[in-house]
Amino acid sequence: xxxxxxxRNLVKDYGSFRAVHDVSFDVYPGDVLGFLGPNGAGKSxxxxxxxxxxxxxxGQIHIFEKDLLTHRxxxxxxxxxxxxxxxFYKYLSARKNLQLFARWSAQDIPNSKIDELLEFVxxxxxxxxxxxxxxxxxxxxxxxxxxxxxxxxxxxLDEPTTGLDPQGIIEVRxxxxxxxxxxxxxxxxxSHLLSEIELIANRMVIINKGKALVQGEVAVLLNASELFVxxxxxxxxxxxxxxxxxxYATSISMHQPNEFQMQxxxxxxxxxxxxxxDNQIAIYSVEGRRKLEDYFLKLTST
Amino acid sequence: MWRNSLYNExxxxxxxxxxxxxxxxxxxxxxxxxxxxxxxxxxxxxxxxAPIEQxxxxxxxxxxxxxxxxxxxxxxxxxxxxxxxxxxxxxxxxEAAMGTLRILLTKPVSRANxxxxxxxxxxxxxxxLLLWIAILAWGGxxxxxxxxxxxxxxxxxxxxxxxxxxxxxxxxxxxxxxxALLTISTLSIFFSCFADNSxxxxxxxxxxxxxxxxxxxxxxxxxxxxxxxxxxxxMAAWRxxxxxxxxxxDIAFSSVILVLHIxxxxxxxxxxxxxxxxxx
Numbered sequence: 216x217x218x219x220x221x222x223r224n225l226v227k228d229y230g231s232f233r234a235v236h237d238v239s240f241d242v243y244p245g246d247v248l249g250f251l252g253p254n255g256a257g258k259s260x261x262x263x264x265x266x267x268x269x270x271x272x273x274g275q276i277h278i279f280e281k282d283l284l285t286h287r288x289x290x291x292x293x294x295x296x297x298x299x300x301x302x303f304y305k306y307l308s309a310r311k312n313l314q315l316f317a318r319w320s321a322q323d324i325p326n327s328k329i330d331e332l333l334e335f336v337x338x339x340x341x342x343x344x345x346x347x348x349x350x351x352x353x354x355x356x357x358x359x360x361x362x363x364x365x366x367x368x369x370x371x372l373d374e375p376t377t378g379l380d381p382q383g384i385i386e387v388r389x390x391x392x393x394x395x396x397x398x399x400x401x402x403x404x405x406s407h408l409l410s411e412i413e414l415i416a417n418r419m420v421i422i423n424k425g426k427a428l429v430q431g432e433v434a435v436l437l438n439a440s441e442l443f444v445x446x447x448x449x450x451x452x453x454x455x456x457x458x459x460x461x462x463y464a465t466s467i468s469m470h471q472p473n474e475f476q477m478q479x480x481x482x483x484x485x486x487x488x489x490x491x492x493d494n495q496i497a498i499y500s501v502e503g504r505r506k507l508e509d510y511f512l513k514l515t516s517t
Numbered sequence: 518m519w520r521n522s523l524y525n526e527x528x529x530x531x532x533x534x535x536x537x538x539x540x541x542x543x544x545x546x547x548x549x550x551x552x553x554x555x556x557x558x559x560x561x562x563x564x565x566x567a568p569i570e571q572x573x574x575x576x577x578x579x580x581x582x583x584x585x586x587x588x589x590x591x592x593x594x595x596x597x598x599x600x601x602x603x604x605x606x607x608x609x610x611x612e613a614a615m616g617t618l619r620i621l622l623t624k625p626v627s628r629a630n631x632x633x634x635x636x637x638x639x640x641x642x643x644x645x646l647l648l649w650i651a652i653l654a655w656g657g658x659x660x661x662x663x664x665x666x667x668x669x670x671x672x673x674x675x676x677x678x679x680x681x682x683x684x685x686x687x688x689x690x691x692x693x694x695x696x697a698l699l700t701i702s703t704l705s706i707f708f709s710c711f712a713d714n715s716x717x718x719x720x721x722x723x724x725x726x727x728x729x730x731x732x733x734x735x736x737x738x739x740x741x742x743x744x745x746x747x748x749x750x751x752m753a754a755w756r757x758x759x760x761x762x763x764x765x766x767d768i769a770f771s772s773v774i775l776v777l778h779i780x781x782x783x784x785x786x787x788x789x790x791x792x793x794x795x796x797x
Contacts, residue, residue: 263794263795263796266622266623267622268619268622268623268794268795269794269795269796270792270794287625287627288625288626288627289625290625291623291624291625292625294623296623298619298620298623299616299619300616302615302616302617302619302620303617303620304529304532304615304617305615306532306533306534307528307529307532311528311532315525315528315529316620316621316624318521318522318524318525319518319521319522319525319621319624319625319626320624320625361620365625
C-alpha cells in the first residue's frame with residue numbers, strides 16, 4: 216500500500232537551534248497515526264511543516280503522492296486540520312466563521328453542509344452565537360467542524376484535547392473516534408499523552424528533542440513491551456521468600472519496604488496473587504506498567 | 518477564489534467595531550468644525566483675511582462650502598494616516614496575534630491570493646474613508662454655507678479660484694490624496710508581514726512617517742538630496758491641484774515617487790509574507 220503522507224528526513228533549524236532533526240515517517244490510508252512526545256519535542260513544528268505553515272530547512276514531504284512545496288494548494292484542498300488552539304474570528308458567529316473558511320476551501324460548500332457539521336460536533340443550536348462567548352471545548356469542537364468543511368481525506372490534529380476539562384476531553388476523543396470509525400478518515404494526531412494515543416491511534420511515532428525515537432503499530436509496541444507489575448503487600452520479605460521458591464524467582468526486579476516489582480506477562484499476575492494469598496500475605500494493590508510507558512515517562516520527565 | 522478572498526476580507530473589516538471608530542471620529546470632527554464655523558466662522562475668516570484686506574476688497578460669500586471642504590481636508594489629511602494604519606497595520610499581524618492566520622494559511626489558497634486580497638481590502642477601506650470625508654465635507658459644507666469662489670492663502674500669495682473651477686480640482690486632489698494614503702496603507706501592511714501583534718505595525722508606520730517628516734523638514738544639506746525621494750514630502754501634493762496654474766510636472770513627480778513606494782513596499786511585503794514561518 217502506498218503511503219498517503221510520506222515525510223523524509225525533515226529538519227527545521229531556527230538559527231543555531233535544531234527544532235526537528237531528521238524525522239521520517241509514513242501515514243497510510245485509514246491510519247490514525249499518533250505523534251507522541253513531551254512539550255517542546257518538535258511535534259507542532261513537524262505538523263506545521265506538513266501544512267506548509269513552516270518551511271523545512273531540509274527534507275521532503277509528499278502527500279497524496281505529490282510534493283507539498285510544488286502542489287501546495289491542491290494538497291491542502293484535501294486536508295483538514297486543527298493546529299494548537301482552535302482560533303476563530305471572535306466577533307463573528309460560529310456559522311459565519313465556517314462560511315468564511317468554506318469560501319477559502321476551493322469547493323462549493325452549501326450552508327446545509329455547514330449546519331450538518333455544526334450538528335455533528337454538537338453545536339447545532341449555537342451556530343448564531345458569536346465565538347467570543349464559546350468555551351475552549353466548544354471552540355475545539357468548532358475547530359473540528361472547520362477541519363471537516365472540505366470533507367478531507369487527511370486530518371491533522373495538533374494536541375486537540377489540550378486545555379480541555381475532563382468532559383471536553385471525552386467529547387473530543389469521541390469525535391475523533393467517530394471520524395475514524397464512521398467516516399473512515401486518515402488522521403494524524405499529536406499528543407503528549409500515551410494513554411490518549413493508545414485509545415485513538417493504531418500507529419505511533421514517539422518524538423523527543425526533535426528526533427523520532429520509536430515508531431510502529433501501537434498494539435505491537437505496547438504488547439511487545441514487557442510489563443512491570445508492582446505489588447503492595449503487608450510483608451515484603453515473606454512474599455519475596457515465597458516467590459524465590461517458585462518459578463517466578465528470576466522475575467523480581469526490585470523491592471521497597473511495602474512493595475516489590477516483577478517483570479512478568481499479564482497472564483502470570485493471578486498466579487502471583489494466589490501464591491501470596493495462599494501464604495497469608497495481604498495484597499493491598501497490584502499496578503501494571505509497560506516498559507514503553509516507563510520509557511515515555513522517562514522521556515517526558517527529562 | 519480572488520473574489521471569495523476579497524469578500525471574506527471585507528466581511529472581516531466591516532464586522533469589527535474598530536473599523537468604524539475612525540469613521541465615527543472623523544464624522545464627529547467634521548460636523549463639529551462645520552457647526553462651529555456656521556456659528557462663528559465669519560470672525561475666523563476676518564482674522565485670516567485681515568492682512569490682505571488693506572490692499573484688496575473682498576466681496577461675496579467667502580465662507581462657502583468650497584472653502585470649508587478645503588479647510589477640512591487640510592486639517593484631516595494630516596491625521597488620517599493614523600486611522601489608515603490602525604486598520605491596515607492589523608490586517609496580517611492582527612490575524613497572527615488572533616491565531617486565525619494559522620487556520621487561514623492551511624486553506625487551499627495561495628499566500629499571494631491572501632496577501633493581495635488583504636491589500637485590496639485595506640486599499641478599499643482607505644479609499645472609502647477618504648470618500649466619506651469628501652462627501653461629508655463637500656456635501657455638508659455646501660448645505661450649510663452654500664457655494665462660492667475659493668480663496669486660498671499660500672506661501673506664494675493668494676489664489677482665487679472660481680466656483681465652477683473647483684469641483685474637478687477637488688476630485689483630482691482626492692485622487693492624489695488617495696495615492697498618498699495608499700502609500701501609508703502599503704507601508705503598514707508591509708510592517709504587518711513582519712509582526713505577530715497588532716500594535717507593532719501601527720507604531721512602526723507612524724514612526725516612519727514622523728521620522729521622514731522630520732528629515733524632510735530639517736535644513737541640513739545632506740537631507741536636501743534625500744527629501745524629494747521621501748514619500749512624506751509628497752503627502753500634501755494634493756494641495757498642488759489648487760494652485761493656479763496647476764503645476765502638472767510637480768504633481769507627476771510626486772505621483773511617481775508615491776507609486777514607486779507603493780510598488781516596492783507591496784512587493785517586499787509579498788516576498789516576506791510568502792516566506793513567513795507561521796509560529797503564532
